[in-house]
Structures are given as C-alpha cells and as structure tokens.
Amino acid sequence: MTLVAYIYLATILFTIGALVVLTRRNTIVVFMGVELMLNATNLALVTFSRMHGTLDGQVYALFVMVVAAAEVVVGLAIIMSIFRARRTASVDDSNLLKL
Amino acid sequence: MSVFETSAGIALTETHSVTATAADGFASLGWLMIALPLLGAAVLLIGGKATNSWGPMFATIMSWAAFAVGLGVIFQMTGLAAEERSLSVQLWEWVSAGDLSVNVGLLLDPLSMVFVMLITFVGSLIHVYSLGYMEHDPDKRRFFAYLNLFIAAMLILVLADSYLVLFVGWEGVGLASYLLIGFWNWNPAYATAANKAFVVNRIGDLGLITAMAILFATVGALDYATVNESASSMSQGALLAVGLLLLLGACGKSAQFPLQSWLGDAMAGPTPVSALIHAATMVTAGVYLIARSQAIYIETPDARVVVAVVGAITLVYGAIVGCAKDDIKKALAASTMSQIGYMMLAVGLGPIGYTFAIFHLVTHGFFKAGMFLGAGSVMHGMKNRVDMRRFGGLSRVMKVTWITFMMGWLAILGVPPFAGFYSKDKIIETAFVGEGWQPWVFGFTALIGAGITAFYMSRLFFMTFQGKARWEDDQHPHESPKSMTVPMIILAVGSVSLGFILGPTGILENWLEPVFGHPEHHEPVLAIPLIIALTLTLVALGALLAYFMYWKSEVATEAPEGTAITKAARRDLLQDDFNEVFLRKPGEGMVTMLVATDRDLIEGGMVGKTTGSLAGLSDLLRRTQNGFVRSYAMTMLAGIVVILGAVWVMQ
Numbered sequence A: 001m002t003l004v005a006y007i008y009l010a011t012i013l014f015t016i017g018a019l020v021v022l023t024r025r026n027t028i029v030v031f032m033g034v035e036l037m038l039n040a041t042n043l044a045l046v047t048f049s050r051m052h053g054t055l056d057g058q059v060y061a062l063f064v065m066v067v068a069a070a071e072v073v074v075g076l077a078i079i080m081s082i083f084r085a086r087r088t089a090s091v092d093d094s095n096l097l098k099l
Numbered sequence B: 001m002s003v004f005e006t007s008a009g010i011a012l013t014e015t016h017s018v019t020a021t022a023a024d025g026f027a028s029l030g031w032l033m034i035a036l037p038l039l040g041a042a043v044l045l046i047g048g049k050a051t052n053s054w055g056p057m058f059a060t061i062m063s064w065a066a067f068a069v070g071l072g073v074i075f076q077m078t079g080l081a082a083e084e085r086s087l088s089v090q091l092w093e094w095v096s097a098g099d100l101s102v103n104v105g106l107l108l109d110p111l112s113m114v115f116v117m118l119i120t121f122v123g124s125l126i127h128v129y130s131l132g133y134m135e136h137d138p139d140k141r142r143f144f145a146y147l148n149l150f151i152a153a154m155l156i157l158v159l160a161d162s163y164l165v166l167f168v169g170w171e172g173v174g175l176a177s178y179l180l181i182g183f184w185n186w187n188p189a190y191a192t193a194a195n196k197a198f199v200v201n202r203i204g205d206l207g208l209i210t211a212m213a214i215l216f217a218t219v220g221a222l223d224y225a226t227v228n229e230s231a232s233s234m235s236q237g238a239l240l241a242v243g244l245l246l247l248l249g250a251c252g253k254s255a256q257f258p259l260q261s262w263l264g265d266a267m268a269g270p271t272p273v274s275a276l277i278h279a280a281t282m283v284t285a286g287v288y289l290i291a292r293s294q295a296i297y298i299e300t301p302d303a304r305v306v307v308a309v310v311g312a313i314t315l316v317y318g319a320i321v322g323c324a325k326d327d328i329k330k331a332l333a334a335s336t337m338s339q340i341g342y343m344m345l346a347v348g349l350g351p352i353g354y355t356f357a358i359f360h361l362v363t364h365g366f367f368k369a370g371m372f373l374g375a376g377s378v379m380h381g382m383k384n385r386v387d388m389r390r391f392g393g394l395s396r397v398m399k400v401t402w403i404t405f406m407m408g409w410l411a412i413l414g415v416p417p418f419a420g421f422y423s424k425d426k427i428i429e430t431a432f433v434g435e436g437w438q439p440w441v442f443g444f445t446a447l448i449g450a451g452i453t454a455f456y457m458s459r460l461f462f463m464t465f466q467g468k469a470r471w472e473d474d475q476h477p478h479e480s481p482k483s484m485t486v487p488m489i490i491l492a493v494g495s496v497s498l499g500f501i502l503g504p505t506g507i508l509e510n511w512l513e514p515v516f517g518h519p520e521h522h523e524p525v526l527a528i529p530l531i532i533a534l535t536l537t538l539v540a541l542g543a544l545l546a547y548f549m550y551w552k553s554e555v556a557t558e559a560p561e562g563t564a565i566t567k568a569a570r571r572d573l574l575q576d577d578f579n580e581v582f583l584r585k586p587g588e589g590m591v592t593m594l595v596a597t598d599r600d601l602i603e604g605g606m607v608g609k610t611t612g613s614l615a616g617l618s619d620l621l622r623r624t625q626n627g628f629v630r631s632y633a634m635t636m637l638a639g640i641v642v643i644l645g646a647v648w649v650m651q
Helices: A004-023 A027-052 A054-085 B026-027 B032-051 B053-078 B112-133 B140-159 B163-181 B188-218 B224-233 B236-254 B261-268 B271-280 B282-292 B296-301 B301-324 B330-350 B350-382 B399-413 B417-433 B438-465 B482-502 B507-516 B528-552 B565-568 B574-622 B629-650
Strands: B087-097 B100-108
Touching: A004 A027, A004 A054, A027 A054, A027 B261, A054 B032, A054 B565, B026 B053, B026 B087, B026 B140, B026 B271, B032 B053, B032 B574, B053 B112, B053 B140, B053 B261, B053 B301, B087 B140, B087 B163, B087 B188, B087 B350, B100 B140, B100 B163, B112 B140, B112 B271, B112 B282, B112 B350, B112 B482, B112 B507, B140 B271, B140 B282, B163 B188, B163 B236, B163 B261, B163 B271, B163 B282, B188 B236, B188 B261, B188 B399, B224 B296, B224 B301, B236 B282, B236 B296, B236 B301, B236 B330, B261 B271, B261 B574, B271 B282, B271 B330, B271 B350, B282 B330, B282 B350, B296 B301, B296 B350, B296 B399, B296 B574, B301 B330, B330 B350, B350 B399, B350 B417, B399 B417, B417 B438, B417 B482, B417 B507, B438 B528, B482 B507
Parallel strands: none
Antiparallel strands: B087 B100
C-alpha cells in the first residue's frame, strides 16, 4: 500500500466532514464535521511528512490538535450558551446575522 | 509699463497728437476731487446716526470742495499751452498680472475737466436742493451718503486714464443709481424699478467687459494712451467688435435703444436723483465713453454709423413716448432719452460731431436738471402728485418754479438765444453733413425730432403751469423754500446763458480742440440758414399745436382713450411688452427647459439610473447575507476551491 492511499483517505474524510458541515442542521453534528475535517487535514499532514521525510508535517499536526482542543472548548461553550438562550441547537435558527 | 513712458496721445488726425504729461503743482492733487466725496460717503455711512444732524451739510460741503478742486485744476490748465493740457496723475499700480498691467491713474484733460465741472457743479447744486427737498425724510443721511458716493464714482469714471479704472467708476455709478432709485424701497414697485435698472445695466456692462477683453487680446493694454496709439494697427474685425460692444455698454448706461426700458421706471427715485443721475450726469456716461474711444471709432466707420442709427432711433423713440406720458417725471425721462439720442447721433457722426455732442451734453445737463428740479418743486408743493392732468395753472402760485422751468423749456425747444438753440441746432446741422443717404436720413430725423420735442415739452409746460387749475380738492400748492429755488435759479441762468457764452464765442470748441482736434469744415447738404429756418418753424408748429391742445382747450383730468399709437406710447412703445414676449418669456422657457433637462435627464436619468442600478445590484448581493451559517461556510469553501483551482491552473 502506497502512501498516496492515505492522501485519498484524508480527502474522502475531508469531503465527508465538509458535507456534514454544509448539510446538517444540528450544531453538535456540524461541530463533529469540523473535527472530521481537521483530523483529515492532520492525516494528510502526517502523510506528507512521511513522503518528504521531514518532521514539519507532524509538527503542524500537533499544532492543529492543540488549536482544535482549544476550539472545541470555545465552540462547545458557544453552543451551550446559544442553547440556553434560544432553546435550540439548530444552526438555521441562529440567523440573526443578516439584514 | 508705465503710462509715463508711453507717448500717450489721442491721435486724431495724423497731424494731431497730444501727449499726457505728469501733472505738477495743484493738478497733482487732482485725486482729491474723488477722495473728498468718497470721504463724505464713508463718514456718513460708517458714522451712522451720530452724523444725522450735520451729515447732510457735510456731504454738501464735500461736493462743493470737489468742485473747488476741479476749478483750481482748470485754472492751472488755462495757464498751459493748449497741447500741454493733458495731465496725468499716477496713483498706484493696481493690476499686475502677467502681460496685463494697469495703473490707477487719472487723466486730467479738457474733455474730462468739462465733465468734472458739469458733475461737481450741477451735483453740488442738487446737494443744496436736496437739503430742502429731503428735509423731512427720516433717512436723509443715507440719501446724502449715496449722493456723495455717486459724485465720487462719476468722477472716477470721467477721470480714469484706462478702461479698467473707468469700469470701476462705471459700476460705482450703477451701484449708486441702484441704491438711489430704490431709496424708498419700502414700496415694492420702487425696489423693482431699482432692480430693473440694475439688470438692464448688466447687459450693457457685459458689452463693456467684452470690449475690454478684446482690446486686451489685441492691444495688450487697457489704458487710453496705448489703445489710442495702436487703434490704427488693429484689424477691422476687432475694431468693429470693440466699437459695437462699447456701444452696447453705452446703450445700457445711457438708456439708448434697445436698452432704454429702465430709465422711465428709474423715476421711482427721489426727484433730485432723477435730476442728477438720470438726466444730467450718469446717463451721459455712454456719450463720454464713445467720445473717449474716438480713436477706435475713427478707424471703423461702420460702428460709427451704428452709433448714429442708435442715436437717431432713440431720439425719435423718446420723443414719441414723451408725447403720451401724463406723469411729469416720466415725460421728462423720455425727453432725456431723446436728448441723449441727439448726443449719440452727434458722436456717431464722427469728428465733426464730438464737440457739439459735448456742448449739448453740458447745456442739457443744466436745463434738464433745472426742469427736473422744477418738477420736484411742483411735486413738493402738490403733495407728491405727478399726474400732469391734475396740475394746471401753477404759474400763479409758484412764480419762481414757473420762471425757472420756462427757461429750461425755452432752452430745450431751441429758441434763440437760449442754450439749446446753440447746441441742438448745431447737432441738426451736423447731421445734414455727409454723402449718400446718411445726411438726409439723420438730418431729417433730427429735424423732425426737434418738432416733436417742441410739442411734448410745451405740452408738459402748459399742462403743468398754464390753463385752468385742475387740482384735487385737498391741494394747496405753495412755493418751495429758498434752498430749493436758489439752485433752480442758478440752473435757469445756465440754461439761458451757457449757449451763447460757450457756443458762438468758440470757448468750448477751442477748449476741446486738444482732445478732438480741429475737424475740417463740411458743408451740410442743405444751406445752414434753411436748416435753422426749418428747425425753428417745426419748433414753432409743435409749440403752437401744444398751445391749442393743452392751454386753450380744456385738458381732461382723466386720460382719454387715445389711438393705438397713444396707447402704445403710454406703455413706452411696448418696450416692456416686447422684452416680456421676446426676451423674458423665451428666457423663462429656456430656464424651465433646462430645469426639466436637469431634473429628468441628468438627475433622473444619468444620476438616478446609476444610483438605481447600484441599489438594485446591492439588493441582490444583500440576499446572500441570509444569516445561515451553512451558506456562509459554502461560500468560504467555494472561494477556497476557486483560489486553489486558480493556483493549480496557473502552475
């Protein structure tokens, strides 16, 4: 199995994640889609690291994980407060940001 | 470039040229003539109510002081040889812009001094008269301030040594005239009359400004000396244009056809104003302008003929209007218009006419101012009524006014030996000089004009002073106070004597010779005694007709219906209607059209459509701001895909 297969896997995962973000209404699910996209990226980065024989990609992956962890905290907090205020977890109900 | 260095000169004929020399001695104080009345106006206007008690007297003294300075300058001039009587007083450099350099300077020469004498003498007399006439007016301080302002501006006009400085005075008298016509501006009709005079004058001013622009473009300077010198080297087209544009300016200021409509309405001003500005001095500025620009008109006979034609038209026009007016001041205004027409005709005839035009201008200044003051005196005694149909028989109660007015009346009729006989008949004789159709047309126009003048002036005189009294019941006419009658007497003496003092003796002709040169003598196409006889016959006929119509027979207190011509003449020969139909209405139509174009095409079409389409476009874009996070995410994704795709394609 060549390393390119990992890239394909990463692309598929990323696409699934993007579709989830674009199509699902539940905020938690959307959030999971975002995580899926992030991890697909991580996979791609690690694979590239192996392909080029350098550590840069792995370092990036670690960075992404740290930032993703922080993002999860903030994101979940926002979701919680929205749910408290509006009694809903649907992204389409929070559409105040328009004219 | 200084005027000192240019050999000035009013080159008239090739053998004739005068150089302006720097003034020394008393003449170098010539600027005082302008400064004194200007100071008077400033003190009265800035001093405000504090000067109420002594202001009018102060203004009168300032005016007489200007006269005294002028007299001093004349005395100094008489001591000089005729060719040296052109003095220049340089004051300061005014405009220095690129090639154009204009110094403020005064030109004291025989022509301008004649005007100075007329303006300051008649002006000062009218100041004195106003002391009586305006005695009870609450605003008389302002009135005297404006009068002084006028004297100063008029002196700038005649003493200027360049067209640009002349223009300052030109506008100054326009301003003073506007302020004084509208002096009683609580009456909307008077304020409108002032506006009308101002607006019509602007049309003339446009001509003068354009003429100056052409002069600057072709000659490169605006002082008389340079312009006179280079007039002969200008192209015919430029000369004709300058000549006609100067004439337009003159028409505006002097109420000549076709810009004469304002003068009748200008009678809304207090009567001393009508006498000073709208009879004796300001309205003759046009004649001065053309006489001063003789170097240009000598080179362009076509423009000169137009000047003469304008003069001829106006002299008949004014005379016809004068026959129909029942308002004593408006009849006199029409007469002024007509008499200035004579002067215009004379200056249009070329070198042979200049001296006579100035001569008539001086005598007219006296007798017309005298008659206006007489009319003012009548109004003073008749509770400001102006309708001659309600006068009559005033000779019994206003002896001084009657006699002085009679002197003016005889003078304007041209009865020998009164002033008008010498000045007006000279113009009529000169009009008969020439070749081809011109002497016949101009000559007979002037001749017939004299007959009509005799008729309407006699009509005015008889209706006012003779016949039965047709006063309204509440009238108790009385003679005016001394301050009013004395100036009238002095002007009447001038109306009687100026003609034979200045005319046959050759005093004025010799005095003006350094400016106008000595024209060759031309024989009129008719014998001179025949012309004089014809003129006097027509004058006698006109006066007799008026005698039978307005003295012997009853004058109706209500104006009869009259023929179509009478009706037209009462409405200034439909001048205002003509302006209304052919100028104001089309002008209004044009403005309405422009407004519509602006509103519909510019504002509604170009600007409106642009903003409309932008608004529509932004409306579309706004729809994308739907607040759905998912659609934003889609946009971001699409954007990134596009960018990546672009990068991929480029690589």
